[in-house]
Structure formats: structure tokens, C-alpha cells
Amino acid sequence: MKRIRKAVFPVAGLGSRFLPATKVMPKEMLPIVDKPIIQYAVEEAADAGITDMVFIIGRTKRAIADHFDKAYELENELVSRGKHDMLKIVEDTIPRGVNCIFIRQAEALGLGHAVLCAEAVVGNEPFAVLLADDLLDGSVSVTKQMADVFNYHRCSVLGVMEVPREATGSYGVVSTEKDSGEIRRISGIVEKPKPENAPSNLAVVGRYILTPQIFEHLRNLKPGTHGELQLTDAISALLREESVLAYQFNATRYDCGDKLGYLKAMVELGMRHKEIGADFSDFLSQRFAPPA
Numbered sequence: 001m002k003r004i005r006k007a008v009f010p011v012a013g014l015g016s017r018f019l020p021a022t023k024v025m026p027k028e029m030l031p032i033v034d035k036p037i038i039q040y041a042v043e044e045a046a047d048a049g050i051t052d053m054v055f056i057i058g059r060t061k062r063a064i065a066d067h068f069d070k071a072y073e074l075e076n077e078l079v080s081r082g083k084h085d086m087l088k089i090v091e092d093t094i095p096r097g098v099n100c101i102f103i104r105q106a107e108a109l110g111l112g113h114a115v116l117c118a119e120a121v122v123g124n125e126p127f128a129v130l131l132a133d134d135l136l137d138g139s140v141s142v143t144k145q146m147a148d149v150f151n152y153h154r155c156s157v158l159g160v161m162e163v164p165r166e167a168t169g170s171y172g173v174v175s176t177e178k179d180s181g182e183i184r185r186i187s188g189i190v191e192k193p194k195p196e197n198a199p200s201n202l203a204v205v206g207r208y209i210l211t212p213q214i215f216e217h218l219r220n221l222k223p224g225t226h227g228e229l230q231l232t233d234a235i236s237a238l239l240r241e242e243s244v245l246a247y248q249f250n251a252t253r254y255d256c257g258d259k260l261g262y263l264k265a266m267v268e269l270g271m272r273h274k275e276i277g278a279d280f281s282d283f284l285s286q287r288f289a290p291p292a
């Protein structure tokens with residue numbers, strides 16, 4: 001089996017939790033300080049050596065295609081004004097050696113359907129899926145961590161983390177053959193189980209390495225939870241034929257698809273920002289320090 005060269009970014013969802021901000025703007029373009037959420041995910045994939053970035057976009061997501069395109073007018077303007085630092089920032093939007101490919105998902109029929117839209121471009125090779133809403137902040141790119149697990153075990157790998165039991169209804173949740181360990185073989189997976197029905201508190205969090213066999217199961221999908229074609233259901237079928245591993249990644253996860261998670265990411269990454277981090281931290285400690 002080949003190495004991971006392609007990453008799929010399903011970004012065709014409605015982003016309804018951020019309305020009205022997402023009425024015309026894709027939620028993936030919301031910035032954490034000065035960088036759009038989607039750019040963090042693309043940089044994570046590029047750090048794993050991935051060269052082909054496949055975006056599954058919807059009608060209101062043209063800004064994402066524009067963001068990863070060359071901005072001739074802006075670049076010329078910055079050159080003529082001598083703003084070379086800014087020019088470098090604009091040029092670095094697209095990591096070196098990376099191709100961006102855009103596919104339209106005509107209707108938001110679910111994450112499983114969005115991934116299936118990438119089949120013609122991915123072809124018969126293993127690939128990564130990154131949900132940009134899950135911003136994973138670690139010293140090593142989580143996609144790189146998972147690609148390393150894939151390269152060793154040569155089977156699909158899902159990024160997982162422990163969540164509070166009462167939160168299982170927001171995630172795909174796995175059961176595993178062992179009760180502990182960073183890498184475990186998955187024995188079952190269910191989408192958004194109620195806490196009382198959840199097989200564990202190990203939740204799948206926005207990162208997948210999948211073998212191309214997943215496409216056959218995606219093609220056979222019937223609408224599942226919330227009437228959508230669920231990636232979880234295709235993975236459930238896949239693991240009857242192949243090993244699928246759960247990998248507990250090393251990184252802090254921010255759920256940027258949710259207002260509170262987004263604000264947490266903004267504060268924490270803002271405090272570490274190289275330009276304004278120190279001033280922002282001072283501001284927070286002066287403004288919100290507990291009284292002496």
C-alpha cells in the first residue's frame with residue numbers, strides 16, 4: 001500500500017451554529033486571531049507530507065477556493081507599497097509543493113456523502129480526512145502522528161479522545177478490543193449514541209486515515225442518524241472486513257464548530273500569538289485577575 005499523499009477536507013456543511021456569521025461566510029474561514037480555521041488544517045496535512053488537498057465545498061464556500069488561490073492584485077499592491085512581510089504571509093497561505101483541488105457537493109447529504117464525492121480524485125489509495133472544525137494543537141501534526149501509525153500497521157486509523165460520558169451524543173463513539181493503550185483495534189462504532197447506550201467514552205474527533213475500500217461502503221450507505229449519509233456507518237461496515245485502529249492523539253483539541261470551543265481556541269492561541277500574545281496575556285490578567 002502507498003503512503004498518504006491526499007487529504008480530503010469536507011467543508012460543505014451549513015455551519016448553522018455560527019449564524020448569522022456564516023450566512024454568507026464559510027465557518028471554516030472564521031479566523032483564530034489572524035488565520036482561518038481551514039488553514040490550520042491544511043498546514044497540519046502539509047506537515048504530514050501530504051501534497052494533494054481535496055476540498056469538498058458547497059455553494060456558499062467559494063471564499064475557501066479563493067483563499068487557496070493566488071491573489072495577483074493583492075500581491076502586486078503589496079509589492080508596490082513595499083510591504084514585503086505582508087506579501088510573505090499572503091504567499092505562505094498555500095504551503096509549498098501543494099495542489100488544491102475543489103469538488104462541489106451539490107447537496108449537504110452528510111459527511112459520508114461528502115467523503116464519497118472525493119472518490120474520483122482519491123482513487124485507489126489510502127487518504128486522510130480532516131474536519132477543520134476540530135483544531136488540533138500539538139507539537140507534532142496529528143495527521144503526521146496518524147500517518148506514522150498507518151505506515152506501521154497498514155490499516156485505517158481514527159483519531160480519538162476521551163470525552164465526558166454525557167457528551168457522547170455529539171460524536172461517533174468506538175468500542176475497542178483492549179481497554180487501554182494509545183493504539184487499539186476497534187470492535188464497533190456508533191454515531192451519536194445517548195450516554196446510556198454509548199459503548200465507551202472514546203470519541204472520534206475529526207481525523208481519519210482511511211483505506212480506499214471505504215468508498216465501496218460509502219456507495220452502499222442508507223441515510224442514518226439525522227437522515228444523513230454517515231461516515232461512521234461506512235466505517236462500521238469496513239471494520240467487518242479490515243482492521244481499523246483507534247489512535248489517541250497527542251494534542252489539545254478545540255471544537256471550533258461550536259461557539260464556546262471557538263472562543264477557547266481564540267483565547268489560548270491568542271495568548272501565544274507571536275505578535276500580540278504577550279500584550280493580550282497582560283490584558284487578560286489585568287482585566288480578569290482575581291481580587292487580591
Ligand code: UTP
Nearest residue numbers: 010011012013014015016017108109110111114
Ligand atoms: P457538522 O456536523 O459540524 O455540520 O459537519 P455543519 O453543517 O458543518 O455545522 P452545523 O452543525 O450546522 O453548525 C461535520 C463536518 O462535515 C462537513 C462539515 O463541513 C463539517 O466539516 N459536512 C457535513 C459536509 O462537508 N457535507 C455534509 O453534507 C455534511
